[in-house]
Amino acid sequence: MTVAEDRVFYITTPIYYVNDRPHIGHAYCTVLADVLARYHRLFGEETFFLTGVDEHGQKVQEAAAKRGLSPQAHCDEMQAHFRNLWPTLHVVHDDFIRTTEPRHEAVVQEALQRLWDAGEIYRGEYEGFYSPRVEKFFTAEELVDGKCPETGGEVFRIQEANYFFRMSRYQDALIDHIRRNPDFIAPESRRNEVLGFLSQPLKDLCISRPKARLSWGIPLPFDPEFVTYVWFDALLNYCSAIGLYRDEERFRRLWSGAHHLIGKDILTTHSVYWTTMLMALGLPLPRRIIAHGWWLVDRTKMSKSLGNVVDPLSLKDRYGVDSLRYFLMREMVVGLDADFSEEAFLRRHNFDLANDLGNLVNRLVRFAERAFQGRVPPPADREVSSQDRSLREMAQAAGPLVRSLVEALRVEQAVEAAMNLVRRINRYLAETEPFKVVKEDPARAGALVYQALEALRIALTLLRPVMPGKCTELLKAIGADTTEGRLEDLRWGGLAAGTPLALEGAPFPRHEVPSFEGEPAAPAAEAPKAPASEGPALVSIEDFQKIQWKVGTVVSAAPVPGSDKLLALEVDLGEGAPRPLVAGIGKVYDPASLVGRQVVVVANLAPRKVFGRESRGMVLAASGDQGPVLLAPMAPVPPGTPVR
RNA sequence: GGCGAAGUAGCUCAGCCGGUCAGAGCAGGCGGCUCAUAUCCGCCGUGUCGGGGGUUCGAGUCCCUCCUUCGCCA
Numbered sequence: 001m002t003v004a005e006d007r008v009f010y011i012t013t014p015i016y017y018v019n020d021r022p023h024i025g026h027a028y029c030t031v032l033a034d035v036l037a038r039y040h041r042l043f044g045e046e047t048f049f050l051t052g053v054d055e056h057g058q059k060v061q062e063a064a065a066k067r068g069l070s071p072q073a074h075c076d077e078m079q080a081h082f083r084n085l086w087p088t089l090h091v092v093h094d095d096f097i098r099t100t101e102p103r104h105e106a107v108v109q110e111a112l113q114r115l116w117d118a119g120e121i122y123r124g125e126y127e128g129f130y131s132p133r134v135e136k137f138f139t140a141e142e143l144v145d146g147k148c149p150e151t152g153g154e155v156f157r158i159q160e161a162n163y164f165f166r167m168s169r170y171q172d173a174l175i176d177h178i179r180r181n182p183d184f185i186a187p188e189s190r191r192n193e194v195l196g197f198l199s200q201p202l203k204d205l206c207i208s209r210p211k212a213r214l215s216w217g218i219p220l221p222f223d224p225e226f227v228t229y230v231w232f233d234a235l236l237n238y239c240s241a242i243g244l245y246r247d248e249e250r251f252r253r254l255w256s257g258a259h260h261l262i263g264k265d266i267l268t269t270h271s272v273y274w275t276t277m278l279m280a281l282g283l284p285l286p287r288r289i290i291a292h293g294w295w296l297v298d299r300t301k302m303s304k305s306l307g308n309v310v311d312p313l314s315l316k317d318r319y320g321v322d323s324l325r326y327f328l329m330r331e332m333v334v335g336l337d338a339d340f341s342e343e344a345f346l347r348r349h350n351f352d353l354a355n356d357l358g359n360l361v362n363r364l365v366r367f368a369e370r371a372f373q374g375r376v377p378p379p380a381d382r383e384v385s386s387q388d389r390s391l392r393e394m395a396q397a398a399g400p401l402v403r404s405l406v407e408a409l410r411v412e413q414a415v416e417a418a419m420n421l422v423r424r425i426n427r428y429l430a431e432t433e434p435f436k437v438v439k440e441d442p443a444r445a446g447a448l449v450y451q452a453l454e455a456l457r458i459a460l461t462l463l464r465p466v467m468p469g470k471c472t473e474l475l476k477a478i479g480a481d482t483t484e485g486r487l488e489d490l491r492w493g494g495l496a497a498g499t500p501l502a503l504e505g506a507p508f509p510r511h512e513v514p515s516f517e518g519e520p521a522a523p524a525a526e527a528p529k530a531p532a533s534e535g536p537a538l539v540s541i542e543d544f545q546k547i548q549w550k551v552g553t554v555v556s557a558a559p560v561p562g563s564d565k566l567l568a569l570e571v572d573l574g575e576g577a578p579r580p581l582v583a584g585i586g587k588v589y590d591p592a593s594l595v596g597r598q599v600v601v602v603a604n605l606a607p608r609k610v611f612g613r614e615s616r617g618m619v620l621a622a623s624g625d626q627g628p629v630l631l632a633p634m635a636p637v638p639p640g641t642p643v644r
Numbered sequence: 645g646g647c648g649a650a651g652u653a654g655c656u657c658a659g660c661c662g663g664u665c666a667g668a669g670c671a672g673g674c675g676g677c678u679c680a681u682a683u684c685c686g687c688c689g690u691g692u693c694g695g696g697g698g699u700u701c702g703a704g705u706c707c708c709u710c711c712u713u714c715g716c717c718a
Contacts, residue, residue, distance in 0.1 A: 189649050193716050196647050200717080264715085331656095337714090339656090347670075355683060363680030370679080413658090416669090426684055435679040506681045 008048070008257030009040035012238050014266060015052040015099065018078045019063050022085050024295045024312040024340060025263065028328050032292065032411070033261050034091040035329055038465030039406045039414075042485040048254050050241050051086070052097035053079045057230040058132055061216035071216045075100055085313075090321055090468050097241040099233055107240035108233050109221045111281055112207075115165065116222045120280045123223075126162040126206055129155040163208040163226060170276040171202040177275070183288060185271055186409060187335035190264065190291045194271045205273060207232040235274045239283070258286035267291050290409060293337040312340050319511060322467035323349045329466050330415045350510050357422050357463075358508035360456065361474050363429070365503040368449055371438050376453060376479045377446030378497040384444075388451055391428045392492055394421060395455040399490035402462050418462040425455050453478050454495045461489045470507060477503040550600070552579070553639045557594040571599065572639040598632050598639075 011033045016026055030051055037049040055075040064074035079098055086093065097104060115121045129138045131153055138155065147155060175198050178184055178191065185191035208226040209217060217227030236244075238258065243251040262270050270289050278285055295312070316324040327348045332338035368374060383389050398421045405414035429452055438445035457480045464471035464485055475482045479499030481489070488494075552571035555578045570578040 187649095189715080192648050196717065199647080267716085333657090344656090350681095351670075354681060359681055359683050361680095363684080365680095367679045423684095427686095429679080430677070430685040433677080433679090436677095438679090508681080510681055510683090 007045045008254055009037065009045045009259065010048045010242070010254045010257045011037050011040075011050070011259045011261060013051040014262050015054040015097065015234055015237050016082055017057075017059075018053045018055045018075050018082075018098075019059055022081055022313070026082070027085070027089060027313055028295060028332065029261055029263065029292060030086060030091050030093075031089055031325050031328055032334070034089075034093070035325070035411065035465050036259075036261075036406065038468065038485075039403075042461070042465060042487065042489075043403050043406075044487045045257075046253075048095075048242065048257075049093045050095050050097060050238070051082075051091075051093045052095075052237060052241070053082055053099070054230065054234045054237075055079070055098055055100045056217045056228075056233055058214050058216070061214065064216075072100060088321065089316065090325065095241050097237050099237055103246070104237055104240040105218050107244050107246070108218050108228060108236050110245045111236060111277075112228065112232075113221045115280055118280070120166050120169075121163050121207065122166065123161060124164050124204075125159070127159040128157075130158045131155045160210055162206050162210070163220060163223070164204040165207045165232070165277070165280070167205040167273070167276045168202045170279045171198060173279055174198065174272065174275055177285060178271075184285070185267075186288060186290045190267055190271075190335070194267065197268060197272065202272070202276075205229075205232075205276075231269050231273055232277070235269065235277065238274075238286070244283075255284065255286075259288045259290060260286055261290050261292065264291045264293060290334065292334055293332065295332070295338055295340045312345075315342065315345055319345070319349055320470070320508075322470035323353055323508065326353060326415070326463075326467055329411050331412070333412055334409045346511055349508065352419055353508040354506070354510045356419065356426065357459075358506055360422060360426055361477060361503065361507055364449060364452055364456065365477060365501050367435060368453075368501050371435075371442065372446055372449065374501050376495055376497050376499045376501065377449050378443075379450040379454070379493075380444070380447035383451075384447075385432065387428055387431050388448075391424060391451060391455050394424055395458045396490075396492050398458060398462055399487075415463070415466055418459050421455060421459040421462070425452050425459070428452055428455070450495065450497065454492065457495050458490055458492070461485055474503075474507055477501060477507075551598055551639065552600075554594045554597050554599060600632070 013030050013033045016022070020026070033049055033051065037047045041047045053075075055071075060075065061071050064071040067074060069077075075098070083096055099105075112121070129140065129143055131138065143155060147153060175195065178195060178198075182188075182191075185194055207229045208220055208223075209229060211219070211225050211227055214227055217230065218233050220226045220228060238260065239251065239255065242254045244255075245251075260270055260274075267289075275285050312324075323345070327345050330348060330352070331340075331344065368377065380388070383392065398417060401417050402414045405411070405417060429448075432448045434445040434448035434452075437448065456478060457475065460471045460475050460478075460480070464475070472482050478495070479501050480495055555570040555572050557570075572578045
């Protein structure tokens with residue numbers, strides 16, 4: 001598939017649920033789409049980038065009613081949360097669609113009418129259990145303890161007429177398509193999941209909701225007593241936004257390059273519902289469906305008791321949007337989960353951006369200011385050293401390399417490839433030493449600086465889709481053209497000698513990394529080095545203070561069945577509800593004797609399961625020869641009293 | 645319960661179709677430079693590639709099995 005046809009890259013994000021507050025997951029997905037769009041544009045393709053919001057459904061109706069607003073007024077207000085966020089993340093989309101817009105509703109109705117006319121939709125009886133929380137029906141077998149299997153919420157038995165899409169007709173065709181197109185669903189593990197899902201008989205899809213129950217939706221054109229099921233409505237945004245049934249020529253062109261970026265939670269709706277809908281409508285399937293992973297914040301769900309809650313999006317205000325985008329793209333492998341922590345973020349910022357890239361720009365510009373009147377010095381007539389040649393060759397190879405990695409969705413490797421060029425330039429300067437050469441041979445020193453600047457220009461061009469703001473600024477600083485990047489920008493020799501250089505301040509100021517294990521916080525202080533191999537490592541007061549010690553009163557105690565040394569305790573830590581804890585003190589202490597006693601507990605220990613029960617903390621005891629001896633305050637104190 | 649993925653240096657991870665695949669970055673140690681944001685450059689890793697079996701001249705790389713973790717489905 002390397003035909004040089006006019007290639008189109010049409011990238012979509014999911015349309016986000018308008019009730020949601022934007023979080024790191026929305027931001028990642030949308031920034032990734034933006035980065036991909038910018039890369040493909042750089043590579044000379046026609047690109048189109050669509051995002052938007054999903055505004056129909058029961059929860060919107062309810063949320064609006066709660067606020068005493070009409071659903072539309074509610075949506076008009078809420079959609080701004082997303083629309084206003086994107087510019088602050090330097091996301092530039094070509095269109096932003098809302099499912100309540102007439103241009104969308106008209107297409108949904110047209111599509112429904114066509115399917116109805118073609119017999120792809122039929123009226124049937126539906127009997128099942130309805131969960132309003134997730135707006136889904138479940139069969140009796142699917143319920144868990146008579147509740148919604150997904151949320152545990154209430155369900156209602158419902159028997160009603162509804163309309164069904166003959167999804168089951170397309171099962172074999174869909175399996176066939178997925179088998180024939182190994183890249184259709186990425187990553188491969190998700191593709192396997194879909195094939196696994198399709199190994200079971202596919203049912204028809206209920207695509208209507210009676211208006212009596214849900215009015216906030218698009219009416220079925222052939223039966224105004226019903227509105228359209230939200231997914232059937234929402235998925236069509238990918239087509240309605242680019243002119244389906246209104247501008248067929250534009251639609252065909254853009255749709256031929258369709259790529260859907262989604263979270264792994266909506267894999268089935270996209271790869272099964274959506275694809276079969278398209279088949280029934282006689283439309284081609286998208287080129288790719290790409291499911292990305294989740295960000296885990298500080299490895300777990302954010303925890304209030306740990307006091308380390310970081311809103312990842314707030315980091316852009318403190319450290320810059322470019323650094324945040326760089327981190328998101330560099331740290332996550334598309335398709336897999338990744339960890340988000342401020343510490344990891346600052347490491348990337350300091351090591352990659354401040355030390356390697358920022359310092360490189362800075363040292364080159366400052367040197368040129370002093371030695372070459374602040375202008376790009378002229379290049380040599382011909383390369384005189386092997387370093388000259390190898391640097392140029394690496395820079396010339398970087399473009400095609402990055403392009404192939406981006407097309408393979410290895411974004412983190414593409415970023416790394418560009419950064420490797422940056423590191424190579426630093427090495428080039430160390431090897432050729434222009435700052436020494438300049439004393440004897442200024443012309444040669446100038447040629448060396450030109451060579452380095454030119455390689456840097458290419459590196460910045462390749463990093464620009466990820467950090468559009470900062471890279472544009474730095475390209476300007478080294479005297480490069482900063483109009484929208486193009487394939488030609490990746491050719492060697494684009495920098496014109498004599499262009500003035502200008503850089504104000506350090507491009508990426510270093511930031512202190514909050515102290516963590518093994519890293520002294522204050523560099524000047526004589527950090528006590530841990531004795532090489534003997535004796536326990538010393539911990540800082542900061543580290544010690546991370547642990548919350550509290551006094552608690554034992555409320556209940558009982559042996560853990562199946563263990564002779566574990567006791568299951570409930571300890572009142574003054575938190576309202578007592579904490580379940582498991583302690584290995586059963587051989588020494590009689591459960592009954594513990595109730596009412598006070599103990600010392602590590603309150604912010606990560607919860608873990610012991611013998612199948614959750615333990616949310618640790619009871620402290622001296623580990624004596626005769627077994628554990630519990631620690632207790634010498635006089636009673638209120639439960640929850642901190643220990644320092 | 646079924647299906648699938650993962651388990652590689654202290655940490656985070658690369659390793660496609662079996663044969664320089666035993667690697668990178670970070671952390672740590674040593675050395676060099678001083679144009680530069682205490683930055684940059686060089687050198688230093690004896691890892692049972694989760695355990696066990698098997699196929700093969702040869703296996704992190706294929707097969708079987710077990711363990712652990714995660715995901716999807718039921």
